[in-house]
Amino acid sequence: MSEHHWSKTRGERNRDAIDYYRERSKAPGVAEGGDARNFYCMECDGVIPWDDFTGDSCPHCGSVIAGSARRYFNWVEIDRTPSADRTAFFLAISIALTVLGALVGILVLILR
16 A cells, blocks of 8 residues: 555544454455445444345354344445334325225215
């Protein structure tokens, strides 16, 4: 690495970031490389291939991968709609349809 590389020219100002990236390079699966998109185990920091992952546990440490959050190289994102959100949506739709049906029923009785 050149002496002009950002990690050298900024010296101590980036010490935490440099240490983090050095540690990330030791995570399970990093040495094997990866595809364009991978995510990381929340427990062991192991690399998990995004495209062909079908399990429900980390291939490195066996920790259960649950929930909708996925940890990527430097961020965490929610990649699926939580089931609670789907439940709330369908509950709201069913309440709205029930109220609408009741209003239509009342209007029919009134207009007779």
